[in-house]
Amino acid sequence: MKFVRHEAPYVAPVADVASMMRQVLFALVPAGLVHVWYFGPGFIFNLIVASIFCIAGEVIMMRIRGRSPAKALSDYSALVTAALLAFALPSLTPWWVTATGALFGIVVAKHLYGGLGFNVFNPAMAGYVVILVAFPMYLNVWVAPRMGDIDYQYLSFLQTLGYTLTGTLPDSATIDAISRATPLDAMKSGLNNMRTIAEIRALPLMGDFGGRGWEWIGNLTAVGGFWLLIRKIIRWHIPVGVGIGLLLPATIMYLVGPDSNPGPTFHLFGGATILCAFFIATDPVSAATSPKGRLIYGIGIGILIYAIRRWGAYADGVAFAVLLMNMAVPAIDYLTRPHIVGHDEQGQQP
Amino acid sequence: MSAPTYDLGKLHGGLRLDAHKSQSTARPIMDVPVPGQLVLPIGQHVGDPAQPIVGIGEYVLKGQLIAEVHGTLGAPVHASSSGKVVSIEPWPVARRFGEPAPCIVIECDGKDRPVELAEIAPAFDELPPDVLLQKILHGGIVGLGGAVFPTAQKLMQATTCDLDYLLLNGVECEPYISCDDVLMRERAAEVLGGAQILMHALSIDRCYIVVESDKPEALHRLAEVMAELDDERLVLKLVPTIYPSGGEDQLVQLVTNLEVPSAGLPTDIGCLVQNVGTAAAIYDWIHDQEPLISRVTTITGNGVAAPMNVRARIGTTVADVVNFVGGYTEHASQLIMGGPMTGKSVNTDRVPLVKATNCVLIMSETPSPGPEIACIRCGECAAVCPVQLLPQQLFWYACADDEKSLRSYGLTDCIECGCCDLVCPSHIPLTADFRKAKGRIRELADEKARAVRARQRFEARNERLERDKRQREQELARQKKHAKAAGPAAIAEILKRKQQQKEDED
Numbered sequence: 001m002k003f004v005r006h007e008a009p010y011v012a013p014v015a016d017v018a019s020m021m022r023q024v025l026f027a028l029v030p031a032g033l034v035h036v037w038y039f040g041p042g043f044i045f046n047l048i049v050a051s052i053f054c055i056a057g058e059v060i061m062m063r064i065r066g067r068s069p070a071k072a073l074s075d076y077s078a079l080v081t082a083a084l085l086a087f088a089l090p091s092l093t094p095w096w097v098t099a100t101g102a103l104f105g106i107v108v109a110k111h112l113y114g115g116l117g118f119n120v121f122n123p124a125m126a127g128y129v130v131i132l133v134a135f136p137m138y139l140n141v142w143v144a145p146r147m148g149d150i151d152y153q154y155l156s157f158l159q160t161l162g163y164t165l166t167g168t169l170p171d172s173a174t175i176d177a178i179s180r181a182t183p184l185d186a187m188k189s190g191l192n193n194m195r196t197i198a199e200i201r202a203l204p205l206m207g208d209f210g211g212r213g214w215e216w217i218g219n220l221t222a223v224g225g226f227w228l229l230i231r232k233i234i235r236w237h238i239p240v241g242v243g244i245g246l247l248l249p250a251t252i253m254y255l256v257g258p259d260s261n262p263g264p265t266f267h268l269f270g271g272a273t274i275l276c277a278f279f280i281a282t283d284p285v286s287a288a289t290s291p292k293g294r295l296i297y298g299i300g301i302g303i304l305i306y307a308i309r310r311w312g313a314y315a316d317g318v319a320f321a322v323l324l325m326n327m328a329v330p331a332i333d334y335l336t337r338p339h340i341v342g343h344d345e346q347g348q349q350p
Numbered sequence: 351m352s353a354p355t356y357d358l359g360k361l362h363g364g365l366r367l368d369a370h371k372s373q374s375t376a377r378p379i380m381d382v383p384v385p386g387q388l389v390l391p392i393g394q395h396v397g398d399p400a401q402p403i404v405g406i407g408e409y410v411l412k413g414q415l416i417a418e419v420h421g422t423l424g425a426p427v428h429a430s431s432s433g434k435v436v437s438i439e440p441w442p443v444a445r446r447f448g449e450p451a452p453c454i455v456i457e458c459d460g461k462d463r464p465v466e467l468a469e470i471a472p473a474f475d476e477l478p479p480d481v482l483l484q485k486i487l488h489g490g491i492v493g494l495g496g497a498v499f500p501t502a503q504k505l506m507q508a509t510t511c512d513l514d515y516l517l518l519n520g521v522e523c524e525p526y527i528s529c530d531d532v533l534m535r536e537r538a539a540e541v542l543g544g545a546q547i548l549m550h551a552l553s554i555d556r557c558y559i560v561v562e563s564d565k566p567e568a569l570h571r572l573a574e575v576m577a578e579l580d581d582e583r584l585v586l587k588l589v590p591t592i593y594p595s596g597g598e599d600q601l602v603q604l605v606t607n608l609e610v611p612s613a614g615l616p617t618d619i620g621c622l623v624q625n626v627g628t629a630a631a632i633y634d635w636i637h638d639q640e641p642l643i644s645r646v647t648t649i650t651g652n653g654v655a656a657p658m659n660v661r662a663r664i665g666t667t668v669a670d671v672v673n674f675v676g677g678y679t680e681h682a683s684q685l686i687m688g689g690p691m692t693g694k695s696v697n698t699d700r701v702p703l704v705k706a707t708n709c710v711l712i713m714s715e716t717p718s719p720g721p722e723i724a725c726i727r728c729g730e731c732a733a734v735c736p737v738q739l740l741p742q743q744l745f746w747y748a749c750a751d752d753e754k755s756l757r758s759y760g761l762t763d764c765i766e767c768g769c770c771d772l773v774c775p776s777h778i779p780l781t782a783d784f785r786k787a788k789g790r791i792r793e794l795a796d797e798k799a800r801a802v803r804a805r806q807r808f809e810a811r812n813e814r815l816e817r818d819k820r821q822r823e824q825e826l827a828r829q830k831k832h833a834k835a836a837g838p839a840a841i842a843e844i845l846k847r848k849q850q851q852k853e854d855e856d
Contacts, residue, residue, distance in 0.1 A: 002697060012717050016777075340738055341612075
């Protein structure tokens with residue numbers, strides 16, 4: 001009798017990139033729903049625009065590189081990039097702004113470096129930074145979070161769609177009427193205006209511990225993140241590293257000067273900290289690869305986020321922190337090689 | 351009796367795999383009858399193939415030596431039953447994935463007539479250790495855990511080291527395989543007897559019998575026999591069920607918390623590891639004078655009708671054995687000699703069972719996991735690697751053929767356990783790639799060695815030519831000096847003689 005011949009091992013692999021990416025997308029659903037609840041339907045339009053352009057960029061680049069676009073699309077990584085970009089953008093963002101970020105992320109940061117697995121930089125963050133540099137004015141318009149107690153104008157579904165498509169508000173609305181500063185912006189400008197933390201935190205948009213709306217997006221992002229940890233899609237090293245890197249200096253500074261430094265909970269829930277810790281920094285391709293290396297990588301991102309928020313020109317520093325640490329990855333990987341069993345301390349064969 | 355102990359070292363990574371063992375352990379070991387034809391490869395072990403010492407047409411007896419050790423490393427081969435040698439020819443073998451290698455083919459007469467034995471074998475503890483070692487050499491015994499290293503030579507090497515422990519490996523961590531489990535259940539006395547022989551031969555006074563936690567019956571039986579033996583040198587050790595804790599170096603690390611040096615041996619840190627099956631084979635040879643002509647093998651998988659453990663003569667073909675266990679099922683499309691993680695995929699059931707065959711796994715084809723895509727550096731491979739390598743980095747360097755980095759990242763330390771393949775979400779056949787890269791590294795090393803030899807030869811030649819030239823010049827100078835010292839008359843004499851010589855030649 002004849003048999004087919006394969007190479008050992010003969011047990012089918014248990015993991016799958018496409019399934020990992022799908023689960024990352026599932027894990028973002030709760031946070032996305034809360035985003036829509038607090039900041040309106042703009043998030044969905046951004047997600048659709050980002051997805052369309054990420055997929056288009058992927059297809060075009062795979063065609064140009066002479067490869068099968070279906071193969072690249074079937075791993076869902078372009079959609080993860082689109083989702084992360086959508087989370088990073090204000091819910092009111094004109095389509096061409098989103099498209100610019102999506103295309104830059106996919107075409108330049110991903111495919112010009114060789115596609116999935118070879119990109120040095122996190123594509124979503126590279127795309128976001130390009131928007132930050134090219135269209136800073138659009139990133140300042142965050143609609144006010146849904147809250148009953150302050151006076152603001154709420155944009156309807158169609159009005160939001162209109163802004164996404166044209167970049168202009170309906171005649172009845174003005175930017176000032178619909179938008180509010182983000183908690184991080186408010187903190188930064190408040191501190192610049194010599195107010196104390198207590199005064200700033202008393203603003204209604206500061207919410208209970210890290211900004212109205214933002215804190216709940218953060219909570220549900222964390223739920224998704226813990227689900228990924230349980231499913232072993234991500235490991236604990238990077239989220240814990242980001243936490244340590246950000247919260248340790250935040251706590252120290254808060255204890256030293258509670259009047260001029262917001263506390264650790266504000267840093268944790270304000271801005272994109274939790275999204276970064278569980279979803280952005282954990283992008284395996286652009287992160288360090290050994291467990292020790294990942295802890296260091298995470299800590300580096302955390303420290304940079306704190307430094308940029310505290311002393312930098314930008315309100316939040318997630319994108320720059322991630323991209324800067326992406327650059328440090330080869331060095332981290334080289335310096336954190338684990339001890340190979342049977343080798344001596346110098347890593348040499350005895 | 352001493353209770354099993356858990357004070358263990360740590361093993362990095364590893365996997366908990368579906369065991370698939372109960373399907374073959376439900377029945378006792380069954381003896382496969384002597385087949386009509388036996389096929390005995392002369393290269394069943396690590397080292398040089400044995401040299402046949404029988405001719406075609408010769409009648410051989412069960413247990414008769416038919417091929418002897420040839421070269422520095424090897425093991426003899428014995429006839430597994432009586433009959434006539436009909437040919438010595440290339441035959442498909444498992445070692446070469448079903449490609450042919452030289453085999454001695456015996457047509458059995460069914461009488462199973464044994465060679466004459468010495469009346470009573472001397473008790474092992476009356477023999478001096480070196481005589482015992484010499485005796486083991488003639489039993490054709492090799493490591494039965496799958497590595498098939500000639501046992502006698504392994505023991506000889508061990509005598510040059512300071513040994514603290516004998517470790518009897520009853521871990522058998524690979525899925526499907528259960529031959530050691532049932533052997534320990536049914537032949538615990540022989541296994542422990544083998545351990546006592548080994549301890550005597552090597553003057554070791556501590557033996558750990560290491561068994562995985564998923565083998566309670568074997569453990570129970572071993573403990574019973576140990577209570578009867580009342581030998582306090584024997585200690586049972588229980589290890590958790592994690593693949594690949596049964597690898598030799600991994601076992602040492604688990605039990606002693608010491609790392610076997612890279613490119614070294616367990617004996618370097620005072621441990622000698624022997625498979626439980628090997629110990630039983632040593633007992634059979636020393637106590638009952640039966641050389642290694644049969645072994646317990648697991649025949650299993652959804653491709654066979656009745657999975658079970660059988661004791662079969664070495665040289666029985668897979669086809670004959672499968673026939674014995676009720677034939678194939680409709681799922682039989684893959685034949686693996688060994689386990690599902692490290693076994694050898696073979697294309698035909700004409701291959702014979704050999705000393706290495708701990709398992710014949712016949713199953714449906716492994717479902718395709720989908721296409722291989724680029725590595726996303728998730729690092730799961732590094733998390734499961736028992737040697738703490740970074741397979742994702744090794745893969746990168748293997749693609750780039752970067753020999754220096756491959757070495758410094760420990761490619762040669764890879765034990766090819768296959769764990770990284772299983773967890774890779776990109777479905778990269780890492781183990782196969784590493785096997786290839788290792789081959790290339792070996793080739794490069796050979797090439798380098800050849801180049802060094804060639805350069806040495808070239809330099810030696812140049813030196814020789816130079817030396818000859820110098821000698822000639824010195825000789826010429828000496829002659830000149832001589833002539834000058836003799837004066838003009840002598841020179842004229844020499845010239846005249848030269849002239850004369852020339853004319854004579856013309």
